Amino acid sequence: MTNEMENSKSNIGISVDMFTSNTFKGLFVLTGVFASFLSTHMQITSKLLFITIIAMPLAIQEKFGLYQGFTLMMTMCFSFVIFSPQLLYFQFAKARIEGRKDVLAFSGLSKFYWHLTWNLTTSALIFIQYLVLLIVGLILGAKFCTFVSWLTYIPILLLLSLQVSLLCDVVQNFCTSMEHFEQFFGVFTQLFFVLPSLAGGFFLDKIPKLVFPFLSFIPAFSVMNAISTGFDIGYFNKSVSSIYADNYLVIQLIMQIIYICILLYISLLLDKSLVKSTSKIESKQTRTVKQTEKQLQSKAFNFGVEQMNLDTYNRYQIQNSKLHGDIVLYNSNNNDVLNYSSNQNKTGVLIYNVSKSYKSSKKTIDANKNVNLLINNNEIFGVLGPNGSGKTTLCKAVMMAQTIDSGDIVVNGLSIRSDFKEVQKKIGICLQNDAGLFEELTVIEHLLFYKAICTNPSEIDFLAQFQLEEHKDKRAKELSGGWKRRLSVACALQNNPDILILDEITSGVDAVAREELWKLLKEICRDKTIIATTHTLHEAQTYFDRVAFIMNGQIVCCGKVDDITNLYKNKICLEVRGLLPKSFFAEMKELEIIVEDNQVVGQRIQMLEAQCQDNVEVLFQHLNEFQEHKIIESFSITQRQFDQVFYELIRVCE
Numbered sequence: 095m096t097n098e099m100e101n102s103k104s105n106i107g108i109s110v111d112m113f114t115s116n117t118f119k120g121l122f123v124l125t126g127v128f129a130s131f132l133s134t135h136m137q138i139t140s141k142l143l144f145i146t147i148i149a150m151p152l153a154i155q156e157k158f159g160l161y162q163g164f165t166l167m168m169t170m171c172f173s174f175v176i177f178s179p180q181l182l183y184f185q186f187a188k189a190r191i192e193g194r195k196d197v198l199a200f201s202g203l204s205k206f207y208w209h210l211t212w213n214l215t216t217s218a219l220i221f222i223q224y225l226v227l228l229i230v231g232l233i234l235g236a237k238f239c240t241f242v243s244w245l246t247y248i249p250i251l252l253l254l255s256l257q258v259s260l261l262c263d264v265v266q267n268f269c270t271s272m273e274h275f276e277q278f279f280g281v282f283t284q285l286f287f288v289l290p291s292l293a294g295g296f297f298l299d300k301i302p303k304l305v306f307p308f309l310s311f312i313p314a315f316s317v318m319n320a321i322s323t324g325f326d327i328g329y330f331n332k333s334v335s336s337i338y339a340d341n342y343l344v345i346q347l348i349m350q351i352i353y354i355c356i357l358l359y360i361s362l363l364l365d366k367s368l369v370k371s372t373s374k375i376e377s378k379q380t381r382t383v384k385q386t387e388k389q390l391q392s393k394a395f396n397f398g399v400e401q402m403n404l405d406t407y408n409r410y411q412i413q414n415s416k417l418h419g420d421i422v423l424y425n426s427n428n429n430d431v432l433n434y435s436s437n438q439n440k441t442g443v444l445i446y447n448v449s450k451s452y453k454s455s456k457k458t459i460d461a462n463k464n465v466n467l468l469i470n471n472n473e474i475f476g477v478l479g480p481n482g483s484g485k486t487t488l489c490k491a492v493m494m495a496q497t498i499d500s501g502d503i504v505v506n507g508l509s510i511r512s513d514f515k516e517v518q519k520k521i522g523i524c525l526q527n528d529a530g531l532f533e534e535l536t537v538i539e540h541l542l543f544y545k546a547i548c549t550n551p552s553e554i555d556f557l558a559q560f561q562l563e564e565h566k567d568k569r570a571k572e573l574s575g576g577w578k579r580r581l582s583v584a585c586a587l588q589n590n591p592d593i594l595i596l597d598e599i600t601s602g603v604d605a606v607a608r609e610e611l612w613k614l615l616k617e618i619c620r621d622k623t624i625i626a627t628t629h630t631l632h633e634a635q636t637y638f639d640r641v642a643f644i645m646n647g648q649i650v651c652c653g654k655v656d657d658i659t660n661l662y663k664n665k666i667c668l669e670v671r672g673l674l675p676k677s678f679f680a681e682m683k684e685l686e687i688i689v690e691d692n693q694v695v696g697q698r699i700q701m702l703e704a705q706c707q708d709n710v711e712v713l714f715q716h717l718n719e720f721q722e723h724k725i726i727e728s729f730s731i732t733q734r735q736f737d738q739v740f741y742e743l744i745r746v747c748e
């Protein structure tokens with residue numbers, strides 16, 4: 095469910111509140127300090143009351159965003175989980191430790207029942223708390239989706255609760271008195287959360303929004319409380335404990351300051367990885383220039399139609415993470431200058447020198463290498479390339495669904511680096527595998543859900559437009575692939591985006607449905623820019639205004655489909671029935687017609703490629719003669735087709 099929510103957020107391009115580090119950081123520190131203070135100075139009931147009173151209004155304030163609310167919600171739930179059932183458990187522990195073993199034989203089945211009771215109580219408490227939050231939140235006007243996303247935290251809390259119950263069991267085995275038990279329980283509960291939390295932080299680093307609460311809150315909270323309880327139970331030697339007792343308030347103050355520093359340090363660390371600092375971007379510039387130089391010399395780029403001239407590139411300036419100055423991309427083959435800064439409204443999408451690599455323990459994969467593209471307003475732009483060439487990575491970069499290592503993307507004049515919140519509102523994205531759909535929700539529920547969470551809802555009745563009426567009560571999991579794609583696109587359009595990103599939306603869709611979907615899109619998105627990836631070359635040829643070929647993360651060719659096909663206008667594909675004599679190939683070579691001899695003996699139809707100058711008729715004469723003399727049965731000629739260009743590009747670039 096957590097993943098599903100994560101995917102859905104990146105998938106829909108609606109204005110789901112993104113992580114805004116500064117407000118989050120401030121709130122986080124405050125909450126942490128407050129929780130820590132409460133945990134050492136107050137009774138359980140007062141703690142709960144205080145946390146709820148403070149956290150509730152903050153949590154439902156939209157301006158603090160989804161994650162801030164989420165974290166505060168977590169703070170409250172955490173307190174409930176740790177403190178409330180603890181009271182109950184203490185009663186059981188007391189009974190056992192004080193010798194009423196006959197009443198509560200803590201072994202076998204009864205132990206199992208005990209754990210079950212513990213977890214059910216905790217679950218019930220969490221659920222009741224959630225319901226109260228939901229009702230109060232809805233009355234106060236919070237958006238429903240915020241609460242839906244909070245639901246994802248419940249399983250994590252239940253897991254924590256289970257850990258605590260197991261821990262209690264371990265602790266009470268070596269406790270001789272109730273006092274002992276209470277003290278040990280305090281230390282162990284807190285310490286017990288440090289390792290899982292750190293591990294959670296380590297493994298969850300692909301989902302920074304979740305790392306934050308995990309990494310900073312729980313460990314810091316736990317360590318502080320463990321130290322505090324350590325003093326209380328006299329774990330430290332007598333002189334240290336008496337110093338502690340005498341200077342209780344000062345020490346508490348120092349501890350709180352240390353705690354704030356830990357939180358701030360961790361948040362700064364995370365901040366760096368989330369939003370790249372200006373200095374970091376600038377320092378990357380020198381490296382990027384070198385890469386571009388190298389790129390210009392490379393086989394792949396020389397093959398290209400559109401490339402960045404180095405002088406022009408050097409005129410780019412990035413100041414304060416924003417693109418300034420003359421932004422000019424030009425096609426070195428036909429000197430067709432595309433001047434972005436002369437584009438008065440700064441519309442369209444400028445992808446400028448974007449690089450992204452994925453690092454794993456074994457190697458680094460360069461998914462996008464210095465990608466430069468200018469996608470004009472209201473055009474359907476296709477990104478083509480073999481599997482793993484970097485298409486999806488590029489789509490995600492435009493949406494900021496993942497960070498980029500260098501470069502910038504400017505959407506309608508706004509940089510994703512500095513204005514990503516605004517940019518996100520303008521983009522609708524439909525990623526592969528229907529990532530934004532929830533299996534259990536029906537078609538109509540999807541549309542309502544996405545409509546509820548968007549900032550600029552479209553007027554269009556997508557149920558009717560996408561002919562989804564007859565499927566409206568079907569759950570997403572009951573839809574066929576084609577209908578799922580339709581629903582995904584409809585969801586992505588709910589926020590009325592200016593830019594629609596469609597990542598392989600027609601994969602697994604039959605030819606008729608594909609045609610219908612594209613016709614519909616062309617109609618609905620007349621005033622929108624579409625960036626689409628596909629493996630279906632026919633689709634690119636038929637529906638896209640321009641296409642870019644991406645190979646090993648680099649753009650190798652970009653332009654109108656016809657222009658690209660014409661690149662090969664001197665290349666001819668021959669289909670020959672029969673076997674041509676070897677002398678034919680030598681003879682043609684002398685006439686400067688290169689025919690590749692890849693004939694296979696015994697094969698009825700031979701597919702050959704020929705490259706001619708202006709003397710193609712000589713080739714035809716020779717083939718005609720062979721046919722008349724019955725050396726070959728027949729031959730036919732096809733002009734270079736778009737898909738053959740595609741294969742050629744792959745061959746040349748590999």
Ligand SMILES: Nc1ncnc2c1ncn2[C@@H]1O[C@H](COP(=O)(O)OP(=O)(O)OP(=O)(O)O)[C@@H](O)[C@H]1O
Pocket residue numbers: 452453454459460461479480481482483484485486487488526
């Ligand atoms: N999260 C990730 N972690 C590590 N490597 C990744 C990740 N996402 C993508 N890659 C790698 O980056 C490269 C580009 O992947 P990407 O998904 O962008 O390609 P694609 O062109 O969309 O492929 P396909 O056509 O199969 O969807 C691939 O080698 C892929 O294995």
